[in-house]
Amino acid sequence: MCGIVGCIGNGNKQKIERMVDTLHHRGPNDRGIHEFTGGIFGHTRLSIVDVKGGHQPILKNEGKTGIICNGEIYNFKELAKEYLDGYDFDTQSDTEVILNLYRRFGPDAVAMLDGMFSFAIMDGDDFILARDPIGIKPLYYGYDDGVMYFSSELGAMSIANVNEVDEFPQGYYFTGKKGFVQYYSVPPVNDSTLTNIDDASKAIRETFIRSVKKRLLADPEVPVWILLLGRSGQQSCGRHCRRIDSQSAHLCGGNEG
Known part of the structure; x- marks a missing residue:
């Protein structure tokens, strides 16, 4: 910020x-x-x-x-x-x-x-x-x-x-x-939906990992903090941060509840 x-x-x-x-x-x-x-x-x-x-x-x-x-x-x-x-x-x-x-x-x-x-x-x-x-x-x-x-x-x-x-x-x-x-407008919603739970899970997982990875831009000396609503979201982000960069996300913060 x-x-x-x-x-x-x-x-x-x-x-x-x-x-x-x-x-x-x-x-x-x-x-x-x-x-x-x-x-x-x-x-x-x-x-x-x-x-x-x-x-x-x-x-x-x-x-x-x-x-x-x-x-x-x-x-x-x-x-x-x-x-x-x-x-x-x-x-x-x-x-x-x-x-x-x-x-x-x-x-x-x-x-x-x-x-x-x-x-x-x-x-x-x-x-x-x-x-x-x-x-x-x-x-x-x-x-x-x-x-x-x-x-x-x-x-x-x-x-x-x-x-x-x-x-x-x-x-x-x-x-x-x-x-x-x-220069940008939100695209219309695609009516097609994923009905297969395995396909939907794979798409969510790949999108999530890609989103986390591209945000890890900070210089090495800058600590990574994760602030999300919900413990499961924090844990998922932290886990994937560590997989992408073993030195990142060693400090994780969040709000209670």
Whole structure:
């Protein structure tokens, strides 16, 4: 969990700094603020991937291009290998992969991401805000005197002094040129059902293991905690984490009941 705040337009840097202060609990390991010609980005970081080198905002083009992100991209290594050969990387973080994908593909890069995220990119005079397909990561926005403010939490938005706060819609991105664009919608339910218990069990097991495996992205020094409702779910996740990586999930936490 990290925290992002910012503004698009001629905003107030002191206001952004106060907004960042309210999100310390979301990112106690690091914080950063950068002022672009077209806006200001702020970030608080809970270090998980590239613990030592993943400071944000991540900047390119002499500070004219940059990104802040809250979330994780599960397929970032595959995307970097397939599409970003020759692009410069200053970190080993998944966030920098988003930035370089955007530099190559523009807004179409958002639909390529498999993960949970809310992020903002400034690229000269252009910008983009985006939220993951089903809205796992929070994002809010509002306007004050023509300036767009955004944040991971409503508490920070209260400092922005906007007239009205809206939740950024899931499965959408927003640019200055196109406004809100939907890049994902929940697919319709397939009427076909598995009636054979063995086939259904196999499909559930394979999907479950695949889901657990792709989420084990943290650097080795980051402990793995499992928090689920129900002891059986915790035990299943922990067991499969250990099978995938014998060093992971040696610490398991959960709520009682």
